[in-house]
Each structure stands twice: as structure tokens, then as C-alpha cells.
Amino acid sequence: MNTLSYGLLSLLAKKSRSGYELMQHIQPFWQAKHSQIYPLLAQLEGLGHVDFVHVLQSDKPDKKVYTITEQGLDALRHWITLPTDDPVTRDELSLKVYSIGLVNQEQARKVLEEREVYYLKKKERFAHLLENLKQGSAKPLDELDIHDPEFGMYVLIHKASMKVDADLVWCEWMKGKLT
Amino acid sequence: MNTLSYGLLSLLAKKSRSGYELMQHIQPFWQAKHSQIYPLLAQLEGLGHVDFVHVLQSDKPDKKVYTITEQGLDALRHWITLPTDDPVTRDELSLKVYSIGLVNQEQARKVLEEREVYYLKKKERFAHLLENLKQGSAKPLDELDIHDPEFGMYVLIHKASMKVDADLVWCEWMKGKLT
DNA sequence: TACTTCATGTAAAAAGTTACATGATTCC
DNA sequence: GGAATCATGTAACTTTTTACATGAAGTA
Numbered sequence: 001m002n003t004l005s006y007g008l009l010s011l012l013a014k015k016s017r018s019g020y021e022l023m024q025h026i027q028p029f030w031q032a033k034h035s036q037i038y039p040l041l042a043q044l045e046g047l048g049h050v051d052f053v054h055v056l057q058s059d060k061p062d063k064k065v066y067t068i069t070e071q072g073l074d075a076l077r078h079w080i081t082l083p084t085d086d087p088v089t090r091d092e093l094s095l096k097v098y099s100i101g102l103v104n105q106e107q108a109r110k111v112l113e114e115r116e117v118y119y120l121k122k123k124e125r126f127a128h129l130l131e132n133l134k135q136g137s138a139k140p141l142d143e144l145d146i147h148d149p150e151f152g153m154y155v156l157i158h159k160a161s162m163k164v165d166a167d168l169v170w171c172e173w174m175k176g177k178l179t
Numbered sequence: 180m181n182t183l184s185y186g187l188l189s190l191l192a193k194k195s196r197s198g199y200e201l202m203q204h205i206q207p208f209w210q211a212k213h214s215q216i217y218p219l220l221a222q223l224e225g226l227g228h229v230d231f232v233h234v235l236q237s238d239k240p241d242k243k244v245y246t247i248t249e250q251g252l253d254a255l256r257h258w259i260t261l262p263t264d265d266p267v268t269r270d271e272l273s274l275k276v277y278s279i280g281l282v283n284q285e286q287a288r289k290v291l292e293e294r295e296v297y298y299l300k301k302k303e304r305f306a307h308l309l310e311n312l313k314q315g316s317a318k319p320l321d322e323l324d325i326h327d328p329e330f331g332m333y334v335l336i337h338k339a340s341m342k343v344d345a346d347l348v349w350c351e352w353m354k355g356k357l358t
Numbered sequence: 359t360a361c362t363t364c365a366t367g368t369a370a371a372a373a374g375t376t377a378c379a380t381g382a383t384t385c386c
Numbered sequence: 387g388g389a390a391t392c393a394t395g396t397a398a399c400t401t402t403t404t405a406c407a408t409g410a411a412g413t414a
Contacts, residue, residue, distance in 0.1 A: 002400080002401075003269070003271050003274065004401085004402095006271075006274060007274040010274050010275075010277045010278040011277075013278050013281065014277075014278075018364095018365075018366090019365080019366070019367095020364065020365050020366075029270075029273045029274065029277070030269055030270075030273070030274060031267055031269065031402085032402080033402075033403065033404085034365085034366075034367085035367080035368080035369090035402090035403080035404080035405090036401080036402065036403085038366060038367055038368090039367085039368085042367095057364090057365090059364095059410085059411065059412095060363085060364050060365070060410080060411075061364055061365040061366075061409075061410070061411095062365075062366090063364085063365060063366080064365090064366080073281070076278060076281060077281050077282060079275075080275050080278060080279070080281060080282050080286065080290065081282060081286055081289075081290075083293065084271050084272050084275060084290060084293060084294060085271040086297060087268060087269065087270035087271070087272065088210055088267075088268070088269050088270075088374095089266060089267070089268045089269075090182070090209055090210065090266065090267050091208075091209075091266035091267075092182050092185075092263050092264040092266070093263050093266065094208045094209070094335055094338065095182065095185060095186040095189050095208065095209060096189075096258075096259050096263060097331060097334055097335060097338075098189045098190075098193075098208070098331035098332065098335055099189040099192055099193075099255060099259060099331060100259070100325060100330070100331060100334075101325050101326055101327075101328075101330060101331065102192065102252070102255060102256050102259060103256060103259050103260065105325065107259065107260055108325065110260075111259065111260075111263060114262065114263060115263060118265060145356065146279060146280050146284065146287065146356070146357060147280055148280075149280075151279070151280060151356075152276060152277035152278060152279060152280065153277065155276055155279075155353055155356065156273055156276060156277055158349065158352070159273065159276075159346075159349045159353075162345045162346075162348065162349050163342060163345050163346070165345070166341045166342050166344070166345040167338075167342070169341065170337065170338045170341055173337070174334055174338075177324065177325070177330075177334065178325060181372080181373070182373095183373085183374095197392095197393075197394090198393080198394070198395095199392065199393050199394075210374085211373095211374080212374075212375065212376085213393085213394075213395085214374085214375075214376080214377090214395080214396080214397090215373075215374060215375085217394060217395060217396090218395085218396085221395095236392090236393090238382085238383065238384095238392095239382080239383075239391085239392050239393070240380095240381075240382070240383095240392055240393040240394075241393075241394090242392085242393060242394080243393090243394080267402095359414100360413100360414085361412105361413080361414080362411105362412085362413075362414100363410105363411085363412080363413095364409100364410090364411085364412105365408100365409095365410100366407100366408090366409105367406105367407080367408095368405100368406080368407080369404100369405080369406075369407100370403100370404085370405075370406095371402100371403080371404075371405090372401100372402080372403070372404085373400100373401080373402070373403085374399100374400080374401070374402085375398100375399080375400070375401085376397100376398085376399075376400090377396100377397080377398075377399090378395105378396080378397075378398095379394100379395085379396080379397105380393100380394090380395095381392100381393095382391105382392090382393100383390100383391080383392085384389100384390080384391075384392100385388105385389085385390075385391095386387100386388090386389080386390100
């Protein structure tokens with residue numbers, strides 16, 4: 001049971017999903033490829049933390065829809081109370097800007113603008129996620145509380161949005177430093 | 180040549196250092212243990228990107244002080260112009276807050292406060308780094324430009340500080356949501 | 359015709375963490 | 387007396403990424 005396994009249980013605690021869907025929905029908050037997720041789901045099933053049913057589809061490939069068990073929910077609740085690992089960020093850009101004086105200004109600017117495009121796309125994706133959440137929610141988002149099912153996603157999007165905004169401000173500030 | 184290898188070259192481009200020192204100085208921007216760094220330094224030496232000299236010490240263990248070569252500098256300059264990998268962040272807290280409704284308010288608050296302590300310590304460490312940099316710099320930090328040797332570290336600390344501030348704001352906001 | 363999406367899986371390689379190993383000095 | 391710092395290294399393990407494998411439907 002590693003962190004990603006608990007992450008998958010977290011998603012399944014809200015809604016039953018296929019491995020493919022889990023991969024798509026966990027991406028914004030924990031980068032993981034399908035090749036990592038499928039074996040973990042098999043393992044979670046072996047442990048009794050999830051069940052699955054085969055769902056046959058005619059237009060699309062068949063799928064396995066996983067559901068969390070009572071035992072899985074217990075494991076999840078316990079994991080939350082355990083000390084939380086420190087976050088890990090690895091950003092190649094940090095290592096590059098440290099040596100940015102080695103290249104000329106045009107090249108330095110290019111490096112930053114490439115990253116700015118990335119952050120803008122990311123910001124847009126979070127805006128879409130928030131929009132979807134708003135549509136599906138009975139209450140206005142800022143009135144959600146800990147017991148509402150949308151609460152978790154709402155606070156996560158807020159967290160990610162604040163950080164991407166900080167990143168964009170830094171990019172602009174940095175570009176100013178180059179002129 | 181992976182990203183960490185270029186990160187080590189980046190540090191060595193400013194100043195010759197031992198493996199132990201490299202480990203300490205790269206930590207705030209790229210998490211890596213000594214067991215990963217020592218083999219990479221041997222590899223960089225084999226490639227001709229770095230040289231080293233044995234430095235004998237009487238009070239402390241002897242060390243190997245690495246210096247970047249012209250070839251290493253060329254490799255570094257080229258790497259900067261290459262497309263930059265997307266940043267990777269893995270934060271167990273994100274996965275936990277998604278399911279925070281599963282535990283009671285005291286437990287939820289504990290999870291957040293634990294993380295807040297972590298961010299405050301981190302903020303302090305960056306404040307120290309900035310203080311050290313200020314001491315060793317001829318110019319005021321906000322007047323540094325791309326050609327000053329302190330520039331890279333200055334902009335990195337600024338980047339990290341902005342993000343940790345965003346994280347702290349989120350923590351407070353989040354704690355408000357729990358009451 | 360070629361690419362993307364949906365859907366699941368395995369194999370191999372790379373990257374990263376933890377543990378083992380040694381040993382002097384300094385600080386509490 | 388015990389822990390932390392300095393200093394380098396290897397071995398084993400876990401985690402993550404990339405590549406291999408298949409195949410139908412829809413889109414450009």
C-alpha cells in the first residue's frame with residue numbers, strides 16, 4: 001500500500017470508476033501512468049480493499065469498474081490520520097534558471113515563455129474543472145463544507161489554482177528581470 | 180545524462196564542490212540523496228564533464244572536490260536550450276484533503292496544522308538562504324541582473340518563497356473552512 | 359489515411375529511497 | 387554516553403517512466 005494506492009481509494013470513495021477513468025482523474029493531483037495504476041488495482045482487489053465488475057460495451061472496449069469495500073474505506077480513514085509525507089517537487093526549470101546566465105537573453109526568454117505557456121494551459125484546465133464542479137453542485141462552491149461530496153475537489157482546485165497563479169506571477173517578474 | 184546530472188553541473192558551474200556539499204545545496208530545489216549523487220559524479224567524471232581532486236583533511240574526513248570542465252560547460256549551455264520537462268509535484272496531502280470528509284474536524288485540523296508547521300519551517304529556511312545571499316552580494320538583491328553570479332540563486336529563492344506563501348495562505352483558508 | 363480516444367495489460371529500464379558500511383570529531 | 391556532522395560509497399528495494407502489445411470506433 002503506497003501513496004498512489006491510497007489516492008486511488010480516495011477517488012473510489014466518492015464514485016466507482018474504471019482504471020482508465022482513475023488514471024484521468026488522478027492526473028492533476030498525482031502524476032501516474034496506466035502501467036502503474038492497473039497492477040495496483042489488481043493488488044487492491046487482492047487485499048480486499050476494492051471489488052470490480054466487468055462492464056461490457058459495444059461501441060467502446062469493455063471495462064472493469066472498481067468499487068471501494070468497507071475494508072477499503074477503513075484503510076482510507078486510517079491513512080488520513082497517519083503523518084503525511086512531505087511534498088516532492090522536481091522542476092527542471094529551477095535547475096536551468098540557476099545557470100540562466102550561461103545563455104543569451106533571447107534563449108533565456110524562450111525558456112521562460114515556454115513554461116509560461118504550460119502554466120496558462122494548466123490554469124485553463126483548472127478553470128474548466130471548477131466550472132464542471134459548479135455545474136454539478138447544489139450550493140455555491142464557497143458555501144460547501146467538509147461534509148459535501150464536492151468539498152474535496154473544490155479545495156484541491158483552489159490549492160492548485162493559487163500555486164499556478166504564483167508561478168505565473170514569478171514568470172512575469174522573471175521576464176522583467178531579463179530586459 | 181539525466182536532469183539531476185545537469186543540476187549537479189549547474190552547481191559546479193558556479194563553484195567547485197564535494198559530493199557532500201552538492202547534496203546539501205541541491206536539496207532545496209531537487210530532492211536527492213547522497214546514494215544517488217555519488218554514482219552520478221563518477222559517471223560525469225567518466226564522461227569528461229567534471230574533474231576532481233582529493234582534498235585531505237585532518238579534522239574531518241578527506242573529500243573529493245569536483246570542478247566542471249569546458250566540455251561540461253558546453254553540455255550545460257546546450258541543455259538549457261532544450262525543451263524543459265514539465266514540473267512534477269507529488270503531494271500526499273492533496274490526496275488526503277480530497278477525502279477529508281471521512282474523518283472528523285479535529286483530525287482534519289491536525290492534518291492541516293502538521294503541514295502548516297512544515298511550510299513555516301520551509302519559509303524560514305528560504306529566508307536564511309536569502310539573508311546569506313544578501314550578505315555575500317555587492318549589489319542589493321533586487322538590482323542583480325542575469326550576469327551576476329548571485330542572480331540564479333536569487334530568482335530561485337524568490338520562486339520558492341512565493342510558492343510557500345501561496346501554500347500557507349491556502350492552509351489558513353482551509354482551516355477556516357473546517358470551523 | 360493517420361491520429362486520438364477508449365480500454366487493459368506486461369516488460370524493461372530509469373530514477374529515487376532506504377538500508378548497510380565505516381569512522382573521526384564535535385556538541386549536548 | 388548518545389546524537390549530529392562530515393564524508394564517501396554500495397546494495398537492495400520501491401516507484402515511476404517508457405516501450406511493447408492489441409484492437410475497435412470516431413475524427414481530421
